[in-house]
Amino acid sequence: MTTDPVPAGADPRRLLSDVRTLAHRVRVDQRVTWFALLVLAAVTFVGIPFDYYFLVLRCVGDGTGCQFSRQGVLYYWPPALLLAYAAIAVCYLRVARARGVGARVLPYALTGVGLTVLFTAAWIAARMYFPTHPQQFPEWVLVLDRLIAPWGTIGVALLVLARLERNVGLLVFTLGYLTVALVPIDFGWHWQGRDDTAFLPQQIVNGTVLLLGAIGFALAGRRRR
Amino acid sequence: MTAETGAPDPQVATDHPVTGLDEVVHQRVRLGILTIAHEARRAEFGYLRSQLDLTAGNLSKHLSVLEAAGLIDVEKGYAGKRGRTWITLTAAGGTALSDEIRRLKQLIARVETTDLPEDG
Numbered sequence: 001m002t003t004d005p006v007p008a009g010a011d012p013r014r015l016l017s018d019v020r021t022l023a024h025r026v027r028v029d030q031r032v033t034w035f036a037l038l039v040l041a042a043v044t045f046v047g048i049p050f051d052y053y054f055l056v057l058r059c060v061g062d063g064t065g066c067q068f069s070r071q072g073v074l075y076y077w078p079p080a081l082l083l084a085y086a087a088i089a090v091c092y093l094r095v096a097r098a099r100g101v102g103a104r105v106l107p108y109a110l111t112g113v114g115l116t117v118l119f120t121a122a123w124i125a126a127r128m129y130f131p132t133h134p135q136q137f138p139e140w141v142l143v144l145d146r147l148i149a150p151w152g153t154i155g156v157a158l159l160v161l162a163r164l165e166r167n168v169g170l171l172v173f174t175l176g177y178l179t180v181a182l183v184p185i186d187f188g189w190h191w192q193g194r195d196d197t198a199f200l201p202q203q204i205v206n207g208t209v210l211l212l213g214a215i216g217f218a219l220a221g222r223r224r225r
Numbered sequence: 226m227t228a229e230t231g232a233p234d235p236q237v238a239t240d241h242p243v244t245g246l247d248e249v250v251h252q253r254v255r256l257g258i259l260t261i262a263h264e265a266r267r268a269e270f271g272y273l274r275s276q277l278d279l280t281a282g283n284l285s286k287h288l289s290v291l292e293a294a295g296l297i298d299v300e301k302g303y304a305g306k307r308g309r310t311w312i313t314l315t316a317a318g319g320t321a322l323s324d325e326i327r328r329l330k331q332l333i334a335r336v337e338t339t340d341l342p343e344d345g
Contacts, residue, residue, distance in 0.1 A: 012332040015253065019260045019326065025276060026264035097304075100272025101265035 022200045030104055032095045034218035036088045036161065040154050041210035043084045046201055047150075050076035074127070077150040085112040085157075103225050115153035122148050143182055149183045151206045165170040170221070173213050180209055227258055249294045250325045254287050259322040262297060262314040270309065270310040288312065 054072030085108075093103035146152050155178040162170040178214075184202065248258060257277050261268045273285050291297045296318035300311045314322070 012329040012336070015256060016326065016329050016333070018253065019256060022257055022276060023259045027260055029272075030265065063257075100269030102267040104266070133333045 014050040018130050020187065024166075026101060027222065029099050029101050030092075030096050031165050031167065032092050033161075033165070033167065033170055033215045034216075034221060035091050035095075037214035039084045039088055039091075041207050042212055043080045043209035044210060046154060047072070047076050048200065048207075051203065052200075072185065073150065073225050074120065074123055078116055081150060081153070082113060085109045085116075088112075104129070105161075108157060108164055111160045112153070112157040115148075115157055116150075116175060119127075119148045119150060119153050123191070134137075142184075145181050146184070152178070153208075155181055169217070173216075176207045177206075177213070183207055231243060232310060244295065246328055247321055247325065249296065250321045252287075254283075255262060255291055256282075256322075256325060258291060258312070259296065259318055259325075262312050263319060263322055267313045269309045270312065291318070294321075 024052055047136040050072040051070060052072070054075055066142055089105050092103045096103035096105075147156070158170065158174040158177070161167070162174055179201075249326065250259065256279055258268075261276060262271060265272070269281065270281075270284065270288075273279075274281060277284065279287075292299050294317075296315055297314045298315055302311065303310055309313060320329060
């Protein structure tokens with residue numbers, strides 16, 4: 001770098017290229033993507049026993065008409081997600097400060113908190129209304145239901161983080177994660193033939209995808225440094 | 226009859242992107258400082274030094290120029306017992322940076338237009 005003013009004949013392309021390179025380096029230094037994914041994976045795995053022990057399954061007659069109530073989702077996920085977003089925000093701020101830059105994480109954390117409030121309100125409303133008004137839903141309603149479920153809101157909030165960080169890798173990962181989270185995965189696998197474990201494959205897959213993402217981004221970050 | 230003086234058309238001269246360039250910003254290091262401060266929200270002195278590959282004295286001179294022009298704020302603080310200096314972009318700094326980038330893009334567009342090979 002020179003301390004002299006740019007000569008009149010300096011190539012503006014080079015100046016703009018320098019600007020883009022510096023901006024990209026700063027964005028990379030602001031990222032702690034692996035930590036965010038690791039926390040979300042941990043929250044997903046720790047939620048499994050809560051979902052299992054607080055699942056209420058009522059089957060009538062020959063078992064063809066069963067009513068599920070995933071009460072563990074309401075007991076566990078709202079506080080767990082709020083704590084997770086707080087932990088992610090604090091970590092981003094501390095790491096960015098240690099690296100000598102500011103952080104861009106606040107809009108992500110606020111989006112996560114907002115989506116957590118939305119999903120909690122939606123699930124409480126559904127729990128109050130649907131037991132007395134049982135009905136069959138079309139598939140698109142079920143996809144929407146999965147989108148505002150905790151694992152869906154995790155993906156939507158990650159899209160915001162990818163935008164904030166201008167992180168194409170995270171965007172691609174999040175789209176893959178959302179595909180997995182929104183498409184019901186049930187390998188027909190019930191643990192010991194029990195219906196109350198039917199949620200397990202989906203949740204294990206979601207947690208595993210997040211964990212693999214955390215490992216991948218951590219390795220990529222280490223290689224870059 | 227009109228007299229042709231050969232002087233440049235004043236309208237064309239004022240429209241040329243070069244005429245609007247701010248000498249404070251149109252300098253590679255200072256443009257780099259503003260870019261980093263914009264992207265990072267706040268940047269630490271040591272971070273700027275390493276990213277721009279400058280000596281402390283050299284960076285200080287550029288920061289003084291930008292601070293005197295009201296384009297950055299310099300805040301001194303401590304992290305434990307270590308002194309740290311943080312640089313943030315002012316609103317005027319943000320405007321100056323976006324103006325500079327816009328003019329650089331205009332320059333590139335103009336150069337590309339005039340560089341086109343002539344037919345015949």
